Amino acid sequence: MTDQDLAALHAALPTLDTHVDIPWPDTPDPRGETPRQVDFPKMAAGGLKAVVFIAYTPQGPRTPEGHAAAGERAEAMLRAIRATAGDGQRLVTTADELAQAHRDNASAVLLAVENGNAMGHDLGRLKLWRDLGACYVTVTHDGHNDLSDAARPRPDLGDGESLHGGLSALGRDAIREMNRVGLMVDTSHIARTAFFQAAEISRSPVLATHACCAALRAHPRNVDDEQLDVLRDVGGMLQVTAVPAFLRAPGEDGRFRASVADMADHVDHAVKRIGIEHVGLSSDFDGGGGVEGWRNAAETAGLTAELARRGYDRGALELLWSGNFLRVWRAAEAVAG
Secondary structure, eight states, X not given: OOHHHHHHHHHHSOOEEEEEEOOOSSOOOTTSOOSSSOOHHHHHHHTOOEEEEEEEOOOOOOSHHHHHHHHHHHHHHHHHHHHTOBTTEEEOOSHHHHHHHHHTTOEEEEEEEEOGGGGTTOTHHHHXXXXXXXXXXXXXXXXXXXXXXXXXXOGGGTOOSOSSSSBOHHHHHHHHHHHHHTOEEEOTTBXXXXXXXXXXXXXXXXXXXXXXXXXXXXXXXXXXXXXXXXXXXTTOEEEEEOOHHHHSOOOTTSOOOOBHHHHHHHHHHHHHHHOGGGEEEEOOBTTTOOBBTBSSGGXXXXXXXXXXXXXXXXXXXXXXXXXXXXXXXXXXXXXXX
């Protein structure tokens, strides 16, 4: 395939990056050129048509005051993300809207919340987040919260290895409420015990929006083969992400380096294990992501080119870039209400 053929192929794909952080509270306006890895000019230059921007709150004290502050931050971030849409960027809050944006070749802004800690003990906040446009909630970040144990506890916050033995009773109720309001359940960051419990409890398929394969790189944030099998069995998916530490062990100097070839290796492993229908792609840009060949949104075609060289045809690339995510999202919408 020539460079021209690759460019035409990439331009035709319904590309979606399912996890991109935003700097906060000093957020450069993405409508212009910024130091961010993702802004609208970089998306246009790289043929990245849609992005899920993240309202992320770090884990803090599990107190009423801590929960209130996290909730206020998450909701302020969601509103700030919404405000960037317009002037050529379409706000997308449903699976059908994303599919239509791709048909129209329109650039799309999506939203999600990372760290269910921000709901505190108020399940009603999940409905508010959905009403603000969030399509998924990542149950934890690093550090246990009142919903679930995390894959990476925070000893500086007093965490032991486990707080709840997986999900708490509140966490189980939160997943049921996510199902009711149509939010996808993101299992990235949660402890392995909680992962299996969430997959069993959720009436819609769970997904890991930014992780890699533990079989290729042992890391607490990665998904092992047994977890991959469960994602397949419940109809969920793994979004292989561009975080070097998740893709490769550190070099002799202790630094983490990875490339789009390493991402493709993890895609290959997941596809062989559970099938193309259960694998997708994400960057975690502006949150630690970025590899050689895909260091920012302007280089998105580099990942497509590597996957095409591996033999993934247009149909497979469409599934990886957004088709599988759309299927999971529609399943979440179908069980809502």
